[in-house]
Amino acid sequence: MPGSATTPASEQDNTLLRAAIWMIGAILSFSAMAIAGREASLSLDTFEIMMYRSFVGVIVVAVAITVLRRWHMVSTKRLAQHGLRNMAHFTGQNLWFYAVSVIPLAQVFALEFTSPIWVILLAPLLLGEKLTRMRGVAVTLGFIGILIVARPSPATFNIGLACAAGSAIFFALTNIATKRLTRNESIWSIMFWLTTIQLIMGIIFAGWDFDITLPDAQSLPFILIIGCAGLSAHFCITNALSLAPAALVVPIDFARLPFIALLGWLIYGESVEIWLFVGAALILAGNFINIVSSRQQ
Numbered sequence: 001m002p003g004s005a006t007t008p009a010s011e012q013d014n015t016l017l018r019a020a021i022w023m024i025g026a027i028l029s030f031s032a033m034a035i036a037g038r039e040a041s042l043s044l045d046t047f048e049i050m051m052y053r054s055f056v057g058v059i060v061v062a063v064a065i066t067v068l069r070r071w072h073m074v075s076t077k078r079l080a081q082h083g084l085r086n087m088a089h090f091t092g093q094n095l096w097f098y099a100v101s102v103i104p105l106a107q108v109f110a111l112e113f114t115s116p117i118w119v120i121l122l123a124p125l126l127l128g129e130k131l132t133r134m135r136g137v138a139v140t141l142g143f144i145g146i147l148i149v150a151r152p153s154p155a156t157f158n159i160g161l162a163c164a165a166g167s168a169i170f171f172a173l174t175n176i177a178t179k180r181l182t183r184n185e186s187i188w189s190i191m192f193w194l195t196t197i198q199l200i201m202g203i204i205f206a207g208w209d210f211d212i213t214l215p216d217a218q219s220l221p222f223i224l225i226i227g228c229a230g231l232s233a234h235f236c237i238t239n240a241l242s243l244a245p246a247a248l249v250v251p252i253d254f255a256r257l258p259f260i261a262l263l264g265w266l267i268y269g270e271s272v273e274i275w276l277f278v279g280a281a282l283i284l285a286g287n288f289i290n291i292v293s294s295r296q297q
Contacts, residue, residue: 019244022236023252029233031260034100034108035267036225041101043219046094049226051202052215056227057195065188073186074193082193085177089194090201092170095163103160104270106261110149110280111164113254116287117142118172126176134293142286148279187238191231250291254284 040049065071099108120139123129150161181190206212215223240249257280264270 015243016248019240019249020252022240022243023249023255026233026236026240026253027256027259029229029236030109030256031263033226033229033233034105034260035263036222036229037097037100038105038268040215040219040222040226041097043216044213044223045206046097047202047206048213049097049223050090050094050198051206051212052223053226053230054195054199054202056224057231058199060228060231061188061191061195065192070186070188073188075185075189078181078185079193081177081181082190083197085174085181086194086197086201088170088173088177090198092167092174093198095167095170099160099164099167101160103158103164104261104272105264105268106257106270106272106276107149107161108164109257109260110276110283111146111161112168112171113257113280113283113287114142114146114165115168115171115175116290117283118169119175120290122172122176126173127179132293135290138286138290138293140286141282141289145279145282145284145286148275148282150279151275245291250287251284254280 037049044052065074096108096112099111117139120131120135124131146165150157150165178190237249237253240252257277261270261272261276265272
């Protein structure tokens, strides 16, 4: 029948729409984790938050692996690599949770967008990749954006900005380590050891003084949100990237910034200056240039 067959153009539109929906899920997940992290920080320190988040993560991942019968894909051959990767992620996530508790949420997200820029700089040292001219342009734009967002000076600098910027560096190290692991490890193995190793780290660092605060009725829902939202965010991004090129997915992810800025204004009365969006736009431009130039190589 006329019109009953799906054209290639409409198939592509449907695929892009599905990718956009997955990215909306990622944006909602990251935003929920940021707000829940700030609320949980009122009664728990970052190590305790990470410990409880990882505990929830272990349960969710273990149940998923069991239901889907994927335990044979969980390997113990590269525990040292998993350990190094998760040390970087544990450090970055702790810095991120501290940052969301002390500076405007939009600033945290804007500085978090610099993680791919740090990957460009660190990849030649850790992965042997070349720093091309276009990647150099991407790095330059990214760092100009950082300076505009942070505007470091004795009057404006604070530990929260430093932690947000530091978290981006450790997330970059995490991404590089993940890239190495994916050459030989399944996503199930990576996710299982991610949650398990970080649970052990959380217990050690939260309990070093033998004083671990138990979540109460007020903080427990936020801990559950953090644990589930962290996993769902990465799951949504992975699905989006499987459907559409990164050059299309990354600009959608940029919507996180105005969305979290709106939530910060509505919930916490945070004001956002136009310069934050100018700096974030330069960071996004740097990321976009890197993606396009990588696809052309």
